[in-house]
Every structure is written in structure tokens, then in C-alpha cells.
Amino acid sequence: xxxxxxxxxxxxxxxxxxxxxxxxxxxxxxxxxxxxxxxxxxxxxxxxxxxxxxxxxxxxxxxxxxxxxxxxxxxxxxxxxxxxxxxxxxxxxxxxxxxxxxxxxxxxxxxxxxxxxxxxxxxxxxxxxxxxxxxxxxxxxxxxxxxxxxxxxxxxxxxxxxxxxxxxxxxxxxxxxxxxxxxxxxxxxxxxxxxxxxxxxxxxxxxxxxxxxxxxxxxxxxxxxxxxxxxxxxxxxxxxxxxxxxxxxxxxxxxx
Amino acid sequence: xxxxxxxxxxxxxxxxxxxxxxxxxxxxxxxxxxxxxxxxxxxxxxxxxxxxxxxxxxxxxxxxxxxxxxxxxxxxxxxxxxxxxxxxxxxxxxxxxxxxxxxxxxxxxxxxxxxxxxxxxxxxxxxxxxxxxxxxxxxxxxxxxxxxxxxxxxxxxxxxxxxxxxxxxxxxxxxxxxxxxxxxxxxxxxxxxxxxxxxxxxxxxxxxxxxxxxxxxxxxxxxxxxxxxxxxxxxxxxxxxxxxxxxxxxxxxxx
Numbered sequence: 001x002x003x004x005x006x007x008x009x010x011x012x013x014x015x016x017x018x019x020x021x022x023x024x025x026x027x028x029x030x031x032x033x034x035x036x037x038x039x040x041x042x043x044x045x046x047x048x049x050x051x052x053x054x055x056x057x058x059x060x061x062x063x064x065x066x067x068x069x070x071x072x073x074x075x076x077x078x079x080x081x082x083x084x085x086x087x088x089x090x091x092x093x094x095x096x097x098x099x100x101x102x103x104x105x106x107x108x109x110x111x112x113x114x115x116x117x118x119x120x121x122x123x124x125x126x127x128x129x130x131x132x133x134x135x136x137x138x139x140x141x142x143x144x145x146x147x148x149x150x151x152x153x154x155x156x157x158x159x160x161x162x163x164x165x166x167x168x169x170x171x172x173x174x175x176x177x178x179x180x181x182x183x184x185x186x187x188x189x190x191x192x193x194x195x196x197x198x199x200x201x202x203x204x205x206x207x208x209x210x211x212x213x214x215x216x217x218x219x220x221x222x223x224x225x226x227x228x229x230x231x232x233x234x235x236x237x238x239x240x241x242x243x244x245x246x247x248x249x250x251x252x253x254x255x256x
Numbered sequence: 257x258x259x260x261x262x263x264x265x266x267x268x269x270x271x272x273x274x275x276x277x278x279x280x281x282x283x284x285x286x287x288x289x290x291x292x293x294x295x296x297x298x299x300x301x302x303x304x305x306x307x308x309x310x311x312x313x314x315x316x317x318x319x320x321x322x323x324x325x326x327x328x329x330x331x332x333x334x335x336x337x338x339x340x341x342x343x344x345x346x347x348x349x350x351x352x353x354x355x356x357x358x359x360x361x362x363x364x365x366x367x368x369x370x371x372x373x374x375x376x377x378x379x380x381x382x383x384x385x386x387x388x389x390x391x392x393x394x395x396x397x398x399x400x401x402x403x404x405x406x407x408x409x410x411x412x413x414x415x416x417x418x419x420x421x422x423x424x425x426x427x428x429x430x431x432x433x434x435x436x437x438x439x440x441x442x443x444x445x446x447x448x449x450x451x452x453x454x455x456x457x458x459x460x461x462x463x464x465x466x467x468x469x470x471x472x473x474x475x476x477x478x479x480x481x482x483x484x485x486x487x488x489x490x491x492x493x494x495x496x497x498x499x500x501x502x503x504x505x506x507x508x509x510x511x
Contacts, residue, residue: 057340057510057511060344062340062343062344062510062511063510063511064510080346080347080348081346083344083345083346084345084346086344088341088344090337090340090341090344092337094336094337094338094340094341095338095341096266096270096338098269098270098273098274099266099269099270103266103269106262107262107263107266108341108345110258110259110261110262111259111262111263111342111345111346111347112345112346113258113346116258152341155341
């Protein structure tokens with residue numbers, strides 16, 4: 001069993017686009033070195049456009065790195081065997097609206113290689129666990145954001161993954177749902193799972209993470225341990241403000 | 257294989273629940289009923305007209321459904337990012353493409369079977385009993401929709417635009433009925449610059465006239481077993497090639 005769950009070495013991602021003879025390129029991530037230990041809760045903090053989602057997609061093998069190497073659970077990505085041990089919860093639920101919650105979970109249970117004899121039982125258990133047993137047969141198109149998030153969570157956990165990756169799990173949620181996500185992360189940690197989540201919500205990150213990495217303009221600007229911010233007034237917020245720079249072309253507010 | 261089956265089953269359900277699919281199917285069923293009214297114009301050949309109009313409607317609706325569903329099959333998933341969640345699971349990309357294609361084609365086959373059943377019912381009312389050749393004609397049309405669906409899927413992945421892919425597919429559908437003429441023109445052409453591009457286009461375009469069994473089932477002698485075998489092989493080869501290319505393109509796509 002490897003002690004490092006995620007290892008990125010010199011990872012870079014450049015998007016090249018060409019339209020009507022005009023080429024543009026955007027550097028989403030560059031020189032990214034990152035290690036996340038097994039059993040650790042690691043938060044990826046950054047502003048919009050800082051490269052958080054790109055980093056997650058590279059880790060999952062959804063996008064290929066232009067440069068560098070990516071290893072997850074001891075194997076280079078992309079790798080289907082490794083994906084079977086990862087649970088991914090995207091920022092938007094990205095579920096097929098034509099299916100019901102139960103049908104979607106059945107699909108993901110099959111895709112996660114849960115043996116067919118156990119699938120139905122596992123689906124029922126997960127629906128019960130995420131509090132969606134009563135709304136499971138409704139079409140996803142009719143779900144509220146909270147319900148979508150529950151099904152998204154259920155699909156990420158249905159195969160009991162070793163590593164859970166959550167992309168902006170608290171964005172757009174009400175305070176009660178945010179509290180539940182926090183409890184979930186701590187529950188996963190208590191079960192020895194590795195959790196990587198991205199966010200720009202500092203208060204959430206500082207409450208649940210063992211370590212954080214601050215991404216700024218596609219580079220890892222700083223990595224901090226929990227004891228470096230815990231109990232210090234303005235600890236993580238100040239460190240974050242000092243480390244990041246806007247990359248989206250938006251200037252500062254001038255309130256004088 | 258489990259992932260392929262599950263993706264195909266979900267795609268099948270998804271398409272059956274799409275409003276566009278249901279509306280086009282309903283339109284097809286209405287057209288079949290309309291064939292009864294139009295056939296009044298040809299009292300002497302009424303049965304023949306119901307058969308022809310019904311089969312033509314079946315092919316048209318099958319084609320519209322096949323092209324429309326296939327063109328949007330992957331592009332819509334890319335746009336809604338649903339594909340990200342599927343590919344974040346241990347699913348080979350080829351299984352995803354094949355599963356989506358099989359689910360969509362099964363939905364098209366379902367629509368065609370429903371239309372065939374209604375059409376056969378109407379024909380039975382007029383005392384027509386020609387089930388054998390009739391079933392073969394529908395099977396040939398189904399094979400034609402499979403070829404067009406595979407081609408539409410390939411073009412949608414190549415062009416990344418549903419409108420462009422749809423336009424190109426319909427153009428190829430049209431061209432596909434004239435491959436023999438293209439070859440004839442190429443043979444007759446004296447210019448090297450015209451002959452070879454024409455021959456290349458004739459071979460790359462699916463030979464769709466080959467699938468029109470309904471046009472010559474009354475010919476004597478009618479098509480024999482080797483004709484059907486050749487058609488089955490041709491369909492399998494064309495569909496497999498288009499799907500293999502689609503898988504190759506999709507394996508390079510970043511989602």
C-alpha cells in the first residue's frame with residue numbers, strides 16, 4: 001500500500017486553440033509539484049481560474065498533462081484500475097436529467113465494478129445514507145440543487161473508494177448543506193480515506209483540512225499544515241491573500 | 257462488458273424519454289395513417305401505394321431519428337459535462353462510445369419496429385400477406401440507419417458541431433444513393449484529376465442504394481442469399497470502421 005495517495009511532479013497544462021488561422025494558448029497549470037499522503041484531507045485553495053479544476057481533471061486522467069507525471073495510489077494515470085478506487089464529486093452534479101436518481105446510481109454502481117448481485121442492495125443503502133430514499137424514483141431533471149448534490153455524493157461513495165476527490169463541494173450550497181459536507185469530510189477522514197477537495201471558501205477549508213495548497217495563476221504558491229494557521233487570528237485568510245494574484249483580468253475594488 | 261451494457265441501457269432509456277424522439281415517432285405514425293388517405297388517389301394500385309408510402313415513411317423517420325440522436329449522442333454529453341462523471345469511473349472510452357451508439361440504435365430500431373407493426377396492421381386490413389419480403393425490407397432499412405447513425409456519430413466527433421455534422425450526414429446520405437453514378441462518371445472521365453477524387457468519394461461514401469431492397473423485391477429473380485450476406489458484411493464493415501474511428505477520435509478528446 002503506497003503512503004502517497006497523489007503525486008504530481010512538474011505537471012503543466014497548456015490549452016492550445018486555433019481558430020481561423022489564429023492560435024492562442026493558455027497556461028492553466030505549470031510546474032506543479034504536489035504530494036497528498038494516504039489518509040490525509042488536503043484542500044486545494046485558489047481563486048477562480050487558478051487551475052484547481054484542471055488539476056483535478058489531470059489527476060483523474062480526464063485531461064492529459066502537457067508536461068510532468070501524475071501518480072495516484074501508486075500507479076501512473078490514466079489508469080482504469082486506479083479509477084475504480086477513486087470517488088469523484090464534480091462541482092456541478094453533471095447527472096443525466098432523463099434518468100431517475102435510482103437509475104443513475106445503478107449506472108454508476110455498474111461502472112464502478114460493483115458485482116451485479118450486490119448492486120441493488122448497495123444502491124438502496126446509499127440512497128438511504130444520503131437521505132434520498134423517498135425521492136429516488138423522481139427524474140433528476142426535477143431535483144433541487146440539494147438533491148442533485150446528494151445523488152452526486154452517493155455516486156462518488158457507492159464503491160467505497162480509497163480516495164475521494166471533491167471539486168468545489170460547498171459552492172452554492174445553503175449553510176445546512178455546507179455543515180453536512182463538513183461532517184462528511186470528517187467522516188471520511190475517520191474511516192482512513194484520503195480526501196482532496198478544491199474550494200475558494202477559506203472558512204470551510206481551514207476547519208477540515210490537514211494541509212492546504214494555495215494555487216495562484218496555475219502555480220502552487222504555498223503549502224501549509226494545519227498547525228500553521230490553527231489558532232492564529234486571520235491565519236489562513238491572510239496567508240491566502242498574500243499568496244494569490246488575480247488571473248481573471250479583474251482589478252481590485254477602489255473604495256476610497 | 258458490464259460498463260458497455262449499462263451505458264447502452266441508460267442511453268436507450270434516455271433517448272426513449274426525449275421529447276424530440278417521441279414527437280418524431282408520433283409524426284411517423286401519423287404519416288403512416290396518412291398513407292391510407294393518400295392511397296385513395298390510386299384506386300387500382302392502392303395496396304401498392306400504402307406499401308410504398310409506409311416503407312418510405314419508415315426509412316425517413318428512421319433516418320431522422322438515427323441522425324438526430326447520433327449527432328447529439330456525445331456532443332450533448334460533452335456540453336453538459338455528464339461525460340466527465342462517467343469517465344471518472346473505470347470505463348474505457350471505447351465502451352462509452354459503443355454503449356452510447358448501441359443504446360441509440362436500439363431506440364431507433366424500437367421506433368422502426370413500432371412503425372412496421374402499425375403498417376403491417378394497416379396492410380392486413382387490406383388483405384395483404386407478404387410478411388417475408390416485408391420483414392427483409394425493414395431489416396435492410398434498419399441496416400441503412402445503422403450505417404447513417406455510425407457516420408453521424410463519427411462526423412459529430414470530427415466536426416464538434418451538431419449542425420455541421422447533421423448537414424454533412426444528410427449530404428452523404430444523398431450522395432450515398434448515387435455512388436454507382438459517381439463510379440460511372442469517374443470511369444468515363446478522361447481527366448486524372450476528376451477520375452481519382454470521384455472514385456475515392458464513391459468508395460468512401462456508403463453505397464446506400466444497395467440497401468433499398470424495397471425497390472426491387474418484386475423483380476424477377478429477386479435478391480438471393482449471397483446478396484443479403486454481402487449486405488450484412490458491408491453494413492458490419494462500414495459501421496465497425498466508423499465506430500473504430502469515432503473511438504480513436506474520442507480517445508484523444510479532453511473532457
